Amino acid sequence: MAKYILKRLLISIPVFIGITFLVFLLANLAPGSPVDLLSAANGMTQEQLDAYRTYLGLDKPLVYRYGIWILDFFRGDMGTSTAFNQSVSALILGRLPATLILTLSAQLIAMVIGIPLGMVSASKPHSVWDSISSFISFIGSSIPNFFIALVAIYVFAVNLGLLPAFGMYSGTTFTSLGDLLWHLILPSSMIALSLIGNFIKQTKGAVLEVLNEDYIKTAKAKGIGKFRVTIKHVLRNSMTPVVAEISTGIPFLIAGAVTIEKIFSWPGLGSLMITGINNRDYNLITGITAVIAIIVLVCNILLDILYTWLDPRIDFKTMDK
């Protein structure tokens, strides 16, 4: 087990270096460098521009700069954002909680709704609940989340005036949990909408498979109540594919967060990323993508560990292949 986790970590390192180098390379291939933007705006002399370029380290070869960048990254230093004139790591740390609150609550909503619906539709195929859940999962996976989010603002914020249309707090800072949750309802449920379908499908498939197993028949034959069979035997054994769903869902979650954060002016990483891209802020773009890559890679490893806890039959020697 420990050996397997170590191996997974070791495989993740080249992937992390690969993706950060790719993004670093791309960001530096970009036509409009911050120096160009500055000279266009201020009409600086050539000497001043050269001095600025040296100050930013843009006169060194690319691989050298990448080496410096990655070493600094692990020391927690991602350079200075040219758009905000502030340390990138401070900016990211400041925005990360908002994104985590948004994405985790979306994930939670999707699970709380999706898993029970999946279980019900598996145990009662062709029932009303089965039809409702297939309908929800189809709509959820087909509807563009930025459009449905705007419709939701139009209905719940503009016309009904029930929920706030933007921001994380009513004021400028955190006042109460209730206020935060009130602002969280619309954005997180909009992200959840696109995730629910996958949870329904995965849970339904897994439960259908488990229900056919002999040990369920045995449990029923022993006279264990239906409720206990479902909770103790079916649920536990059908959770493995659901966990897999969480891990494959993480990239979608982050991607969905970008558009939703922009629509609801949610002060998270996604809206920071858009600002970085609009201002050609290399340091900010590479910093955010590196942090997102780490989140994705770490989550995948953690979920693998969760796998074994849920299903001790998984053999790590065969998973190495």
Place this chain on the structure above:
Amino acid sequence: MDKTAVQKKRSRENGFFYNFLRRPLAMFGLTILLLEIILIFLLPVMLELDPYYMDTPNVNNAPSSEYILGTDTLGRDCLARLCEGGKTSIIVGTVAVSISIAIGVPLGMIAGYYRGAAEMIIMRLADIFMSLPTMILVLVLVAVFNPSLAVIIVVIGIVGWTGVGKLVYAATLSVRNKEFIDAAKAIGTSDFVILCKEVLPNVMTPIWMTLAFRISAAILTESSLSFLGAGVQPPQPSWGNIIAAAEQFVVLATRPWQWIPAGVCLFITVVAFNLIGEGIRDVMDPRTRKR
């Protein structure tokens, strides 16, 4: 006589089109999609619509007999822009997915057939691409190369190769040791010919099965990008950048005709492709066919 008739009937009943045409939902999706494509391409010609003409005195007109879907903030005909945006979406979706297939299929086959170093390099490359969410990777790429229609198509296409590549790789692994490959090798067939004539037909099934879903995903990616301002650039319309008008609160709250039709069209298109996709998958996948 009887036996061959039965066999013929059975083989016809196993045929792709025989089964696909008998799926009401899939046929519904296909009909909607064809109807939409015809409308998008015919309406502008029939009604002589111009998506770029600014009728300055008539800005923000509500739908009327002159402008069926009203005009936008610059006085342009919303129906004209809706059709033009639809062309963009359909083109981006189909061309981008073709690019993903053109990259993913050869790379997946090479990785699965030769194994060794090629496998190591190609599959690690796929892991690298997959460690970032598609949307983030596309955003970075588009920002670097300055968004234009061609750049967006190519970028969405390139980023999508990993999904295709992994499927083809898995399928290639499962056929590479089959007898017919050994037989081809034994008679001295070159690797290139084996890959094209023996391996390729056997690894395409998972690609066809996921084709429609890939197109709808590409359309959604493009519209999200355009919505964020990192995709198709105005004045060229795209459903995404038309909907982006609703980011202005006035438009969102008081001029629904400027953004809702584009969203509805986008939704219908994605639904149509997904219905077709489910039909194709159910027909091609023997495990779900009987359901």
